[in-house]
Amino acid sequence: MSIPSRARIVIIGGGIVGTSVAYHLTLNGESDVVLLEQGELSSGTTWHAAGLVGQLRATQSGTTLVQYSASLYEQLEAETGLSAGFKRCGGVTVARTEDRMEQLRRTAATATAYNLECELLTPEEAGERWPLIATEDLVGGLWLPGDGTANPTDVTQSLARGARRRGATVVEHVRVLEVLVEDGAVTGVRTDQGDIEAEIVVNCAGQWAHHLAAKIGVSVPLHSAEHFYVVTDQIEGVRPDLPILRDPDGYTYFKEEVGGLVVGGFEPVAKPWVAPDEIPYPFEFQLLGEDWEHFQILMDSALERIPVLHETGIRKFYNGPESFTPDNQFILGEAPSLRGFFVGAGFNSVGIASAGGAGRALAEWILEGEPSVDLLAVDIRRFAPFQNDKEYLRARVAEVLGLHYAVPWPNREFDTARPLRTSPLYERLRDANAGFGSKMGWERANFFAPPAVDSVIQYAWGKQNWLPWSAAEQKACREAVAVFDQTSFSKYVVHGADAEAALQWICSNDVAVANDETVYTALLNSRGGYESDLTVTRVAADEYFLVSSSATTERDQDWIRRNIPAGLDAHVADVTDRLSVLGVMGPHSRALLSRLTNADLSEDGFAFGMSREIQLAGATIRATRITYVGELGWELYIKNDDALQVYEAIKVEGAAFGIVDAGYYAIEAMRLEKGYRAFGRELTPEINPVEAGLSFTCKLATDIDFIGRAAVEKAKATGASRRIVSFACDDPSVMIWGGELLVRDGIAAGQAMSGSWGATIGSGVGLAWINGLSGQIVDPAYVREGAYELDVGGRRIPVRVSLKPLFDPAGDKIRPA
Numbered sequence: 001m002s003i004p005s006r007a008r009i010v011i012i013g014g015g016i017v018g019t020s021v022a023y024h025l026t027l028n029g030e031s032d033v034v035l036l037e038q039g040e041l042s043s044g045t046t047w048h049a050a051g052l053v054g055q056l057r058a059t060q061s062g063t064t065l066v067q068y069s070a071s072l073y074e075q076l077e078a079e080t081g082l083s084a085g086f087k088r089c090g091g092v093t094v095a096r097t098e099d100r101m102e103q104l105r106r107t108a109a110t111a112t113a114y115n116l117e118c119e120l121l122t123p124e125e126a127g128e129r130w131p132l133i134a135t136e137d138l139v140g141g142l143w144l145p146g147d148g149t150a151n152p153t154d155v156t157q158s159l160a161r162g163a164r165r166r167g168a169t170v171v172e173h174v175r176v177l178e179v180l181v182e183d184g185a186v187t188g189v190r191t192d193q194g195d196i197e198a199e200i201v202v203n204c205a206g207q208w209a210h211h212l213a214a215k216i217g218v219s220v221p222l223h224s225a226e227h228f229y230v231v232t233d234q235i236e237g238v239r240p241d242l243p244i245l246r247d248p249d250g251y252t253y254f255k256e257e258v259g260g261l262v263v264g265g266f267e268p269v270a271k272p273w274v275a276p277d278e279i280p281y282p283f284e285f286q287l288l289g290e291d292w293e294h295f296q297i298l299m300d301s302a303l304e305r306i307p308v309l310h311e312t313g314i315r316k317f318y319n320g321p322e323s324f325t326p327d328n329q330f331i332l333g334e335a336p337s338l339r340g341f342f343v344g345a346g347f348n349s350v351g352i353a354s355a356g357g358a359g360r361a362l363a364e365w366i367l368e369g370e371p372s373v374d375l376l377a378v379d380i381r382r383f384a385p386f387q388n389d390k391e392y393l394r395a396r397v398a399e400v401l402g403l404h405y406a407v408p409w410p411n412r413e414f415d416t417a418r419p420l421r422t423s424p425l426y427e428r429l430r431d432a433n434a435g436f437g438s439k440m441g442w443e444r445a446n447f448f449a450p451p452a453v454d455s456v457i458q459y460a461w462g463k464q465n466w467l468p469w470s471a472a473e474q475k476a477c478r479e480a481v482a483v484f485d486q487t488s489f490s491k492y493v494v495h496g497a498d499a500e501a502a503l504q505w506i507c508s509n510d511v512a513v514a515n516d517e518t519v520y521t522a523l524l525n526s527r528g529g530y531e532s533d534l535t536v537t538r539v540a541a542d543e544y545f546l547v548s549s550s551a552t553t554e555r556d557q558d559w560i561r562r563n564i565p566a567g568l569d570a571h572v573a574d575v576t577d578r579l580s581v582l583g584v585m586g587p588h589s590r591a592l593l594s595r596l597t598n599a600d601l602s603e604d605g606f607a608f609g610m611s612r613e614i615q616l617a618g619a620t621i622r623a624t625r626i627t628y629v630g631e632l633g634w635e636l637y638i639k640n641d642d643a644l645q646v647y648e649a650i651k652v653e654g655a656a657f658g659i660v661d662a663g664y665y666a667i668e669a670m671r672l673e674k675g676y677r678a679f680g681r682e683l684t685p686e687i688n689p690v691e692a693g694l695s696f697t698c699k700l701a702t703d704i705d706f707i708g709r710a711a712v713e714k715a716k717a718t719g720a721s722r723r724i725v726s727f728a729c730d731d732p733s734v735m736i737w738g739g740e741l742l743v744r745d746g747i748a749a750g751q752a753m754s755g756s757w758g759a760t761i762g763s764g765v766g767l768a769w770i771n772g773l774s775g776q777i778v779d780p781a782y783v784r785e786g787a788y789e790l791d792v793g794g795r796r797i798p799v800r801v802s803l804k805p806l807f808d809p810a811g812d813k814i815r816p817a
Contacts, residue, residue: 001171006197008032010189011204012176012212014039015046016152016351017344018204019159020359022168023367028367031167034196035160038190040174041286042156044206046351047285048320050229052255052263053353055146056111056118058739061374061686063114065357072332072356073150080165084157086153089243089256090122094127094141094305096249098342102461105794109741111144113751119143120794129263130245132237132306137406137786145270148242149255152352156430159359175281178207179216185339201367202342204566207323209331209345210276210388218335219385221348221395224273224321225401225723228287228295229264231257233313238239238668248405250301260315263305265298266349270401274319277388305798309700322347325779326387326417328403333371333380336558342366343380345745349404374686381555388439403569409459410737411437411446424580424643432661433527435466439550442488445663461793465736466665467757473662474669474759477631480658481586485666486635487643489549489581490534492557493573495543502570503536503544506563508706510687510699511536511544518611518624522697523559528711533679533697537611537624540666545611547635549679557601563707580643584650587635587816588657588708593634595653599623601634608815617649618642629667630674632803632814669756672765675726675805681738682724682752682767692724693803719777722750722769726806727788729764730798736764741791742799744770752790761806770801 009025013020014037026309037043053070059061071087094103104120111118119142125134126141153192160170179201180188182542187311188197203209203220213220238256244256262300271294274280291297295317303309325331325346332536335341344362348352358378365371376382387391408413419426420441434445435455444764447466449455458465476482494503503511509521515538523532532555548556553576560572586594592600599614600606611624617641624635638646651659677683677692689695698712728737736755741748755766770786772778783803789796 003036003171003720004169004173004191004198006188007034007169008198008342009034009200009202010196010198011035011202012039012189013037013044013154013204013206013208014160014170014172015204015206016156016159016355017347020355021202021204021344021362021735022163022170023159024360024363025366026163026166030367030544033163033168034585035163035170036174036176037172037500039282040172041160041170042153043284044208045320045322046152048157048318049152049349049352050255050262051150051152052253053148053150056107056114056116056385057146061379062377062415063116064373065361066182066353068146068360069353069356070146073155076155076158076162079698080161081156082085082154082161084155084158086148087241087340088146090143090145090149091244092126092141092143093246093248094126094133095139096137096247097140099461100249101139102793103407104140106739107142109791110739112748113741115144115756126270129243132235132308133245134305145164149244150352155352155355163753170529176212177653177700179341180218181338182804186341187384189493199422199567200340200342201555202344202362202366204344206345207276207279207321209323209343211279212229213335213343213543214277215387216338216341216343218285218338219383219388220331220343220380221383221387221393222323222331223390223397224279225270225397226273226294226319226325226399227322228291228298228348229318229806230260230295230314231316231318232260232309233315234259235261235308235312246580246734247301250305251405252301254259254303254306262764263298263302263309266299266401266404267294267297268402268406270398272394272397275394281792286320289317290317292472295580296533299757322349322413323327324400326383326393326400329377330354330358330359330376331380332378333365336381336554348400364459369657371465371685374684375495381742382551382556384440384554386420386753392420407459410739410788412459413437413457413459423485424526424640425485425487425647428644428647429485429661434661437664439488440553442550444488444550446659446665447487448661462733463757470663470669471757471759473660473666475585476658476660477666477670478660478760479587481584481592481654482587482649482666483654484583485663486581486583489576490548490550490553490556491576491579491637492542492546492548493575494546494570495559495572495573496568497542499542499544499570502564504704505565505706506560507536508698508708508712510702510704511538513538515540515613516544518609518626520697522689522694524688524706524708524712525685526708526711526713528708529685530679530683530687531559531685533677533683535626539541548674550622551680566779578640580638580640582636582638582643582647582650583633585627585629585631587813588631589631589633592650592654592657594647594660603815603817612784617646619646621646628676629670630808632816633784666758668754669758669765672726672754672756672767673758673761673805673807674766677767678722688712688715689718719779721775721777723778723783723803724767725770725783725801725803726764727752727768727801728761728789728806729790730800732763734764734792734797734813735764736790736792738766740743740767742770743789743796744786744789747773749773749786758806765806768801
């Protein structure tokens with residue numbers, strides 16, 4: 001088939017993801033679609049996928065995507081006449097250790113929160129579900145009856161047929177050489193058979209997606225690793241409806257195939273393949289060489305779990321490359337630097353399970369201009385250009401693949417490809433025995449260990465080794481003063497003659513304030529959901545200084561740029577790397593900083609929400625009176641060259657006030673005691689300010705329009721069917737991490753979104769959602785009338801809930817006399 005000269009939408013890649021996007025575009029009425037595949041459909045990495053379709057994911061939105069995939073695959077044959085080879089055989093996961101069993105109990109509670117059928121198993125019950133396994137070393141298991149398997153090639157062909165029937169053009173054996181770009185937008189593609197003009201280009205090229213995007217300056221950070229499984233000869237007792245078996249402590253999974261078994265897994269340390277720009281062409285229906293030595297750890301584990309494998313032959317060894325991202329989540333969305341260029345790639349060996357839902361979500365994003373569901377975890381804008389580096393990716397992929405079956409500790413930090421970005425204080429904090437975490441590549445002190453004590457986290461589901469040290473930091477901040485290195489904050493300048501008008505449209509709160517005033521605001525989508533939350537400080541008639549979370553640097557700037565109304569003179573610039581940030585917080589912060597500056601820091605002279613340039617410790621800085629820990633304090637924005645001298649001066653003068661270095665774990669605990677929400681946790685694109693208890697950040701009392709205003713007004717008028725609440729555990733021995741099931745009067749009613757151990761409250765604390773049963777409005781009376789528990793690893797822990805902060809609800813600590 002010859003290629004057309006133009007199309008509205010061109011999709012690159014004919015694997016299961018590309019065909020799913022084409023299918024869902026046409027399902028939504030868009031027929032001017034051309035899909036190009038350099039080989040044959042499914043011939044890249046799709047064809048050798050194992051085809052597992054596991055239902056439960058870490059988030060509700062992720063679970064919903066996979067549930068949709070399974071439902072779609074069941075129905076495809078009725079529509080297209082081609083079977084997807086899908087069967088709901090269920091899935092059994094077994095635990096060899098108590099830590100793993102704790103994970104499975106938490107998984108079962110999550111399933112309940114997401115209304116997904118799930119059952120915990122004893123070792124004997126696991127053996128009944130899967131009679132061939134050895135159970136002597138097992139602690140227990142989990143049964144998910146909705147899990148299934150699909151034939152990847154069949155799904156791809158069926159999706160392609162559905163797209164063709166509704167008008168899409170699917171052309172095989174056409175290689176895309178480059179994407180054509182003009183004035184910051186795509187204009188088409190160049191192929192080995194000619195050019196195609198297009199308004200939108202969708203990069204679903206799998207492991208080729210990185211190199212194709214890099215040619216036009218777009219970051220699609222993924223790298224291939226060798227991924228292994230074997231197919232055995234037929235085994236007596238292996239039947240077509242045998243469930244999927246996962247033995248994550250043994251790194252392995254098993255599924256039935258033609259009377260035998262597929263035996264695969266995710267070894268702890270993976271084997272990276274070639275760099276993204278070195279993938280050979282053609283590479284169609286090809287495998288890599290056998291590597292039995294590398295596969296040995298998986299095979300040995302499989303023999304332990306299924307003894308009959310000692311007597312079973314191997315029919316085929318599969319070693320196929322699969323691409324992985326730096327954080328083990330796939331990539332969806334429109335590239336922030338290029339209009340009309342969308343990406344769906346990097347599926348980390350969950351492409352078959354995710355493709356149906358991901359294809360639908362990306363198609364909606366293309367057609368509607370923004371996603372209709374929460375895609376924060378997979379949004380392409382969570383990555384920055386530095387993460388596209390090939391050496392960084394090669395180091396990280398060796399770790400990421402193995403994390404599929406590692407115990408998913410709630411505060412698990414990556415070990416590889418670090419450090420990347422450091423503040424000017426990094427060496428000082430390292431010498432002070434900081435335990436570092438990483439966010440957006442930044443090394444950030446999570447806590448400070450005592451001298452001569454190892455600052456490495458000892459992971460556990462309960463209280464971890466760092467908790468006493470973090471609790472001491474919290475105590476010092478509440479009673480004296482603490483200094484936090486918060487340099488990783490995202491920092492932007494919005495400037496231009498129409499900066500105010502642009503931000504009034506983009507921000508929910510009123511930013512028409514006097515110079516040197518700071519406003520906390522949301523950035524909302526058209527549905528009234530959160531796209532970000534940040535502070536906006538007016539520094540001049542035509543200039544604002546914005547401060548946001550570390551992870552949202554690319555996302556925020558993209559959202560602002562896209563939503564500046566046409567014709568307005570307003571521009572955004574990233575100044576994140578130019579400025580260091582010190583948070584000086586605690587009741588003695590005013591007295592301490594007053595020793596270092598002649599500026600008036602009194603309550604009358606420097607009120608909460610004010611921001612000024614001052615001289616402090618010999619440097620010109622911007623000081624903003626604000627807090628994320630619920631104490632009197634200032635955030636100090638300092639030129640990088642001056643950061644060390646200011647920090648050292650603060651530490652010297654602060655010694656008289658009992659100053660301590662403090663880390664992000666202390667910030668997390670204190671912000672939860674205070675009930676402060678966090679974007680990406682409590683605040684998501686599906687949550688509006690009324691539900692979040694933050695409608696005061698919306699300028700509804702004015703006649704000024706802003707993005708999402710109509711949706712917020714509607715939510716305020718109708719009332720919230722879910723609300724965010726603070727909670728504290730009755731049992732102080734319990735550690736809360738977030739994700740725990742919330743039970744109201746014995747019925748599943750919500751989920752903890754964040755959790756920690758608050759030293760001031762003296763127990764586990766957090767923020768959770770309460771959902772009204774059958775859409776019931778969740779008003780203060782509804783909250784008060786319930787009796788609440790959290791399911792913490794299978795234990796029901798009584799908690800008290802409140803719509804007000806647990807700590808200092810009146811804010812007296814923030815504005816002391």
